[in-house]
Amino acid sequence: MADSFDTQALNSRLDSLKTAYRQRLERELAEIESAMGTARGNAPNNDTMQALHHALHRLAGSAGTFGFPQLGYQARALERRLADHLEGKESQTSGLSTTHWAELLQKALRADERRESALGLESQSTSDTDGQRHVWLLERDVMLAEYVGQQLQSFGFEVKHLRDTAALNQCDTTSTDLLIVDHRASTVEDSETVGSDYWKPLLAAFHCPIIFTGSEDTFHARLQAVRSGARGYFAKPLDVPQLAAYAARLLKMKDGEPERVLIIEDDATLAKYCQHILEQAGMKVSCLSEPEKLLQVVSEFDPELILMDLSLPHVSGVELVAVLSQFERWAHLPIVYLSAESSPQKRTEALMTGGDAFLEKPVDPKLLISLSQSRVRRVRELKHAMTRDGLTGLMTHASIKEALEAEWQSSKRTAKAFSVVMLDIDHFKAVNDRYGHAVGNLVISAVGTFLRQHFRATDRLGRYGGEEFALILPGCIAEKAVQLVDELREAFAAIRFFGNNKQFYCTLSAGVADSHQFPNAVPDTLIEKADQALYEAKHSGRNQVCLALSD
Numbered sequence: 001m002a003d004s005f006d007t008q009a010l011n012s013r014l015d016s017l018k019t020a021y022r023q024r025l026e027r028e029l030a031e032i033e034s035a036m037g038t039a040r041g042n043a044p045n046n047d048t049m050q051a052l053h054h055a056l057h058r059l060a061g062s063a064g065t066f067g068f069p070q071l072g073y074q075a076r077a078l079e080r081r082l083a084d085h086l087e088g089k090e091s092q093t094s095g096l097s098t099t100h101w102a103e104l105l106q107k108a109l110r111a112d113e114r115r116e117s118a119l120g121l122e123s124q125s126t127s128d129t130d131g132q133r134h135v136w137l138l139e140r141d142v143m144l145a146e147y148v149g150q151q152l153q154s155f156g157f158e159v160k161h162l163r164d165t166a167a168l169n170q171c172d173t174t175s176t177d178l179l180i181v182d183h184r185a186s187t188v189e190d191s192e193t194v195g196s197d198y199w200k201p202l203l204a205a206f207h208c209p210i211i212f213t214g215s216e217d218t219f220h221a222r223l224q225a226v227r228s229g230a231r232g233y234f235a236k237p238l239d240v241p242q243l244a245a246y247a248a249r250l251l252k253m254k255d256g257e258p259e260r261v262l263i264i265e266d267d268a269t270l271a272k273y274c275q276h277i278l279e280q281a282g283m284k285v286s287c288l289s290e291p292e293k294l295l296q297v298v299s300e301f302d303p304e305l306i307l308m309d310l311s312l313p314h315v316s317g318v319e320l321v322a323v324l325s326q327f328e329r330w331a332h333l334p335i336v337y338l339s340a341e342s343s344p345q346k347r348t349e350a351l352m353t354g355g356d357a358f359l360e361k362p363v364d365p366k367l368l369i370s371l372s373q374s375r376v377r378r379v380r381e382l383k384h385a386m387t388r389d390g391l392t393g394l395m396t397h398a399s400i401k402e403a404l405e406a407e408w409q410s411s412k413r414t415a416k417a418f419s420v421v422m423l424d425i426d427h428f429k430a431v432n433d434r435y436g437h438a439v440g441n442l443v444i445s446a447v448g449t450f451l452r453q454h455f456r457a458t459d460r461l462g463r464y465g466g467e468e469f470a471l472i473l474p475g476c477i478a479e480k481a482v483q484l485v486d487e488l489r490e491a492f493a494a495i496r497f498f499g500n501n502k503q504f505y506c507t508l509s510a511g512v513a514d515s516h517q518f519p520n521a522v523p524d525t526l527i528e529k530a531d532q533a534l535y536e537a538k539h540s541g542r543n544q545v546c547l548a549l550s551d
């Protein structure tokens with residue numbers, strides 16, 4: 001039988017603790033603000049500074065536990081700055097400016113309250129409320145920053161520039177999606193020698209991915225970047241399309257569909273508890289307590305992971321997994337057993353019959369989230385690798401044709417129009433001839449990144465062949481599609497590529513057809529019509545989008 005679990009009591013205890021802590025915060029923040037006021041005075045005495053340090057330290061240590069993680073991070077960052085100042089590491093000439101500190105703390109608190117998280121777990125980190133991704137670019141070279149900023153902007157990022165590390169405090173760490181750091185942007189004089197000891201504490205408040213840039217492409221430079229907390233490293237001169245592709249992968253732009261997890265568990269309280277935790281982490285969860293409904297629920301909910309109680313009434317979890325594995329489409333669904341079973345022999349048996357892992361009861365919330373996310377991510381990656389073109393990450397020729405067939409079927413049922421776009425890089429042979437095949441590949445890959453950034457997650461984007469792309473835009477009539485593709489065409493033309501020490505630009509041509517224009521068309525005919533319109537665009541001078549003519 002499943003373990004009993006008193007979630008309600010746990011949650012109400014946590015809620016009352018949190019309410020009490022929230023009241024305490026009012027007092028603490030007011031005290032910190034008043035101490036900062038004194039610190040800004042002419043000659044703050046050591047006691048005031050120590051008291052301020054102590055207050056920030058206490059806040060940094062406690063806020064996260066009570067469900068205010070952003071406030072905790074911000075307090076920790078300010079505490080470190082103050083500690084540097086007290087140890088004389090901060091510039092003596094600039095003094096310690098605490099002007100915006102109280103505001104930064106309040107901002108972090110507001111961010112936490114917006115993303116209320118239970119049990120002190122971090123909510124999904126996304127500041128994507130306006131569909132934009134906010135990037136801070138720490139770069140000393142103003143011209144380079146302007147160039148990189150503009151190019152990244154065309155890839156859909158909103159970029160703000162910081163000239164040196166002193167400006168890092170301006171960043172609202174809670175709404176930063178990505179930080180790109182020029183390794184030489186430190187305020188230390190001999191910045192080439194600056195290592196992870198310097199960067200790590202400075203970047204500690206950022207909980208977004210960090211990419212380092214630097215002048216050398218060496219193992220040492222890459223290792224330093226890792227030690228400083230960076231996920232990626234790019235050597236200069238920067239290949240911005242490649243940087244954009246990497247950044248997009250890190251941020252999983254427009255690929256944020258919630259993971260679908262099915263919990264099969266007869267203890268309703270434990271099931272609800274797990275559901276609550278996983279939903280807090282942004283996943284979509286369904287619970288099943290009656291094993292005989294297994295096939296129906298799996299078919300309707302289409303889970304990407306099953307959390308399976310090992311012993312249910314009248315049937316075992318292992319038996320249910322064996323039933324699922326009789327169906328080709330469910331045979332490889334990842335299964336995590338929830339169990340208090342500690343016998344190695346029983347565990348081995350369960351794993352041998354199709355399970356992937358064990359999660360012990362009582363379930364640890366963080367482990368539950370990380371295990372679920374990592375399993376689903378892995379499956380998604382594998383699926384992606386099977387159906388995606390290696391160079392662009394777009395759908396392969398075969399999968400985009402399958403998607404077209406499915407969209408056509410669905411549009412026949414719903415009578416909703418969809419558009420088909422055929423798109424091609426202009427004079428691409430000349431790119432290969434002048435700059436080489438590898439540079440040509442970079443341009444193709446940049447088109448892939450570009451398309452992913454500019455279209456919705458529900459749009460289907462494929463590499464049809466060589467330098468030709470096919471797009472399926474559900475719910476979009478041809479005129480709208482022409483407008484969207486034309487905007488994309490214009491933005492792409494502004495991207496600067498490099499090859500043989502020269503810069504160059506590329507343009508795109510496209511043809512568009514929609515399903516309402518050609519009500520009797522089968523999928524292949526729609527492709528043909530869009531292809532004819534593309535031919536028309538090429539014939540009329542390229543770098544343009546043409547609409548297919550109705551019969």
Ligand SMILES: Nc1nc2c(ncn2[C@@H]2O[C@H](COP(=O)(O)OP(=O)(O)OP(=O)(O)O)[C@@H](O)[C@H]2O)c(=O)[nH]1
Nearest residue numbers: 424425426427428429430432437440441466467538
């Ligand atoms: N680098 C690279 N080149 C490719 C790839 N696939 C196809 N190509 C090349 O793309 C070029 C396409 O040339 P064409 O079909 O003549 O078209 P184009 O030069 O783009 O001219 P228009 O389409 O008429 O503007 C050929 O030289 C192919 O070899 C690829 O995966 N990588």
